[in-house]
Amino acid sequence: MALGACAVPARDSGGFCAADRPTRPQGAPSPTWHRDVAPIVEAFCVRCHREGGLAGDSFESYLRVFAARESVARSVRARTMPPYLAAPCCARYRHSWGLSDEQIATVLDWVDAGAPEGSPMDRGARIEPPTAGLSRRDVSLSVTEPYAPTPPRGSTDDVRCFVLDWPGTARTFVTGLEIESADRSLLHHVIVASVSGEDADRVARLDRDEAGAGFSCNDGAGSLRGVTMLGGGLIGGDFPEGIGIAVEPRSKIILNIHYSTVAARPGAVDRPSVHFRTDANARPAEPLALTNPAWLIGDAMRVRAGDRDATFFYRYRPRVSTRGRTMFLRSVTPHMHTFGSRLTVRVLRANGERACVLEIPRWRFGWEQVYWLEESIRLDPDDELYLECHFDNSADNQPVPGAAPRDFTFGGNSQDMCAAFLSMTEAAR
Numbered sequence: 236m237a238l239g240a241c242a243v244p245a246r247d248s249g250g251f252c253a254a255d256r257p258t259r260p261q262g263a264p265s266p267t268w269h270r271d272v273a274p275i276v277e278a279f280c281v282r283c284h285r286e287g288g289l290a291g292d293s294f295e296s297y298l299r300v301f302a303a304r305e306s307v308a309r310s311v312r313a314r315t316m317p318p319y320l321a322a323p324c325c326a327r328y329r330h331s332w333g334l335s336d337e338q339i340a341t342v343l344d345w346v347d348a349g350a351p352e353g354s355p356m357d358r359g360a361r362i363e364p365p366t367a368g369l370s371r372r373d374v375s376l377s378v379t380e381p382y383a384p385t386p387p388r389g390s391t392d393d394v395r396c397f398v399l400d401w402p403g404t405a406r407t408f409v410t411g412l413e414i415e416s417a418d419r420s421l422l423h424h425v426i427v428a429s430v431s432g433e434d435a436d437r438v439a440r441l442d443r444d445e446a447g448a449g450f451s452c453n454d455g456a457g458s459l460r461g462v463t464m465l466g467g468g469l470i471g472g473d474f475p476e477g478i479g480i481a482v483e484p485r486s487k488i489i490l491n492i493h494y495s496t497v498a499a500r501p502g503a504v505d506r507p508s509v510h511f512r513t514d515a516n517a518r519p520a521e522p523l524a525l526t527n528p529a530w531l532i533g534d535a536m537r538v539r540a541g542d543r544d545a546t547f548f549y550r551y552r553p554r555v556s557t558r559g560r561t562m563f564l565r566s567v568t569p570h571m572h573t574f575g576s577r578l579t580v581r582v583l584r585a586n587g588e589r590a591c592v593l594e595i596p597r598w599r600f601g602w603e604q605v606y607w608l609e610e611s612i613r614l615d616p617d618d619e620l621y622l623e624c625h626f627d628n629s630a631d632n633q634p635v636p637g638a639a640p641r642d643f644t645f646g647g648n649s650q651d652m653c654a655a656f657l658s659m660t661e662a663a664r
């Protein structure tokens with residue numbers, strides 16, 4: 236046997252499925268504001284794009300959207316607005332608030348046609364905005380001290396981790412959650428996680444050592460060690476089909492909140508709360524963190540200065556995590572930082588088939604969230620999980636605009652990261 240002749244796993248050739256520019260069915264009439272575009276904007280944009288909302292621009296009238304039409308077309312085409320980053324061609328998710336390919340095409344065709352208003356008499360049917368909602372609030376935890384977001388100099392973003400004590404005295408299942416913020420104009424995005432044992436002590440120390448409520452999570456990575464992802468995103472609600480995630484007694488809850496001061500009122504402060512639905516018994520979801528441990532060591536993962544598309548992939552047969560069982564994937568939370576540009580998670584089956592779990596055609600740091608699959612995805616013991624991340628380290632994509640690109644590694648200074656947090660259950664439904 237030749238020494239060192241171990242098989243090097245190959246990159247999966249499956250590619251990304253999202254069309255660069257989706258098209259509408261042949262013969263569809265040219266879109267107008269009143270008939271076609273206003274219902275889309277009202278359902279998917281004005282939640283944030285209104286006076287006092289999170290985003291600077293208000294899209295509450297034809298004229299406002301008309302004035303912003305070029306940048307609206309650009310961000311809708313890139314699928315960065317609404318900031319729901321998962322491509323619908325890959326898989327369907329619960330309570331999705333992303334646009335369908337047809338809705339994207341409608342907005343693009345409308346802008347191409349000069350963004351006509353059309354007649355207000357010809358009003359398109361209202362689209363029900365996606366909502367979820369938590370059916371019960373069994374445990375509510377609040378940050379007691381008000382926090383005034385203080386972005387580092389030159390930035391409008393501040394990522395803060397708040398640490399809250401979990402009150403349970405026995406193992407409990409979280410079966411849903413919802414975030415409440417004192418000031419919606421600040422809250423960019425939220426991740427909720429639990430941490431127990433030594434990691435809980437570590438997080439409590441970080442909280443104590445820094446003045447004011449919580450501690451700075453601007454570097455992203457350090458605080459993630461040992462955590463179990465519970466949920467996140469701006470729309471809360473019950474987990475599907477009675478699924479629960481176990482939380483141990485004496486755990487800490489981490490509220491990782493990304494504040495944006497772009498549209499903040501002067502002197503705005505937040506005092507966030509998180510509400511949980513809990514049950515003594517639930518269909519347990521087991522966590523699985525998908526990342527290549529070797530990436531974190533030294534400079535195993537180096538992204539060269541100027542590289543516009545540095546690509547890394549990882550194939551993993553999760554036999555240890557699944558203990559030889561067939562499991563069903565339920566949710567996925569992607570994770571990269573500011574250099575990340577695109578990401579995909581797939582199941583590569585032993586028979587050569589593949590199943591798309593998540594595709595983010597255009598990553599935007601700060602819009603991380605949990606995606607719950609509409610239909611679970613089977614993971615047999617011989618299947619592999621596949622993760623592929625792309626990074627843009629060109630001059631156009633530096634966290635500090637105008638800064639010269641520099642080489643970076645994942646392990647050294649955790650400048651960036653490539654991971655997906657999955658949850659899975661033993662039964663398909």
Ligand code: HEC
Nearest residue numbers: 276279280282283289290291306307310316317318495497
């Ligand atoms: C969850 C809140 C939210 C929703 C929903 C949302 N936006 Fe935004 N949008 C923002 C925020 C916040 C910004 C400011 C930039 C940032 O923080 O990413 C923004 C910025 C923009 C910009 C400026 C350019 C850019 O990409 O930064 C455009 C254009 C835009 N949004 C269009 C839309 C359209 C069109 C929709 C609906 C189809 C939409 N947005 C839905 C929050 C939202």
